[in-house]
Amino acid sequence: MPDFLQSRGFSRTLPLVLFALAAAIPFGLSDYDTNLVARFLAMGIVALGIVLTWGHGGILSLGQGVFFGLGGYAIAMHIKLADLAEGEIPDFMQWSGRTALPFWWEPFHSPVFALAAALVGPALVAALFAWAVFHRRVSGTYFALITQALALAFATLIISRQDVTGGFNGLTNFTSIFGFLFAGPGMASALYWITLGALALSWLGLRWLLGSRFGTVLRAARDGENRVRFLGYDPVPFKVAAFALAAMLSGLGGALFTLNAGVISPALIGVAPSIEMVVWVAIGGRTSLGGAIFGALAVNLARDAISSSFPEGWLYVMGALFILVVTLFPQGLAGLLSSRSGKRGENPA
């Protein structure tokens, strides 16, 4: 590999160049394609959170779809309510024979509440859950299994309460958000830039966090939780904070995905999507923020291309890709790059 690829200047300019290129996409692509990339960028935010918990914290969650869903549903509930005339209730509620809005839908009339719920809701749920589990020193495979069960339970709950959740169809048919029409001119580009901005800010924030002493303790607890404990640290709050922040990013990704895709449904948040989120990161490189974004984009682009021509083929391709990467390149594509360049230690960028 040429030397310039490893130079400090290059590693500093590359993200800027990529960001500038990404920002130009709405000028070069159709609204349809811009919207598609925006959805994938939202997935990239979810992937960043998984780098924090799994890559640096050693906490494998197979339930990130739950937090993605909490973010997505929070914003979708607000949109459904905002589209209504005074005294009306959402269409699917009427079809199910309901006459009044459930009380817990009421606060979602407020856009501020909905936005806060999309971010704080997942973080709060994740923090409570993680605290209860980590406090009992449950980790590793057991933790992964519990989170998977959580994803299954959450999706099942939503499907079973069609009258208040929209059931299997989810929430869709959005008209406007904060007074802007989804079908309006420039809306696809605006949502794209908002998503790109959120991704960039998340990347910067995590880069800072992983480089801080917090990141060091997190990696230390991943590699030797007992050693860390017997050096006088309580690793539980570090892991809880990391897990809650990852959930918040998952919620942010879910909210932005919902805005771009115009739909949130159980099929996007259950067990299979939750595992797919981990696969993006495994392929991109679990300790690398840039790798995870790349993984989310590349896998979703491939999925889009393959599933439109061979609808049944995608799961096999993804399974094969996952096995290949995990057995041959445990540090993912990013690991492939840094091991070639002989870099030492972990590069969170």
Added chain:
Amino acid sequence: MSALLHVDAVTVDYGGFKALDGFSLDLAQGETRVVIGPNGAGKSTLCDTIIGRVRPTHGAIRFMGEDISRLSEPAIVARGICRKFQAPGVLPSLTVQDNMALAARTDRRWWKALSHGIPAAERAFVAETLDRVGLAARAGTPAGELSHGEKQWLEIGMVLATRAQVILLDEPTAGMGPAETRATAELVRELGTSRTVLVIDHDMSFVEQLEAPVTVMHQGRLLASGTLDEVRADREVAAVYLGHTA
């Protein structure tokens, strides 16, 4: 001399098997003590019990008069007791310096970790401790790339860096050659001048070099104690060791 650490008639019962059986031990401030004994004598369980990894079924561990046997592990470290594990417990993906800085941190709460670099007040101490265990030149190396002996020294350094008064060293020379063992003995003797040290080891040449009083354990009990020559002359000790090597 009043005891700094007082292991008071501790029994650890693993469902009928007594790893420690009414074992008592006093460590005076500034003392260096060596604990030897055949495999399964309860030496590692003794360390586990002192640091809170294992809770005594009966008895108590008193540190400066306080019963610490029900405290959490971090609370015991905060009181001033730290242990080097048998298999080196360094953190492989962190650099040698980050390992040391992690141990040296005085405020270990998570929100105090939300900034970069080693706090200015701790920088000199980290450098000094690295120097003390001979790893200053390796500061930037990931700990996973150190030789086995270097890992042992790094972990001894980390235990020191916690500013613990009482240091438990569980087989610090495991896997070391004679030259490394000599250097480690030198280091432990030097530690003994400022800290209270409890050493567990099998290697008799190392124990000789420490020139410290020896306690012999067998089946969770005290078998003998005295100078190394005294315990060597003890018939029971000889029987236990011969019984195991035969």
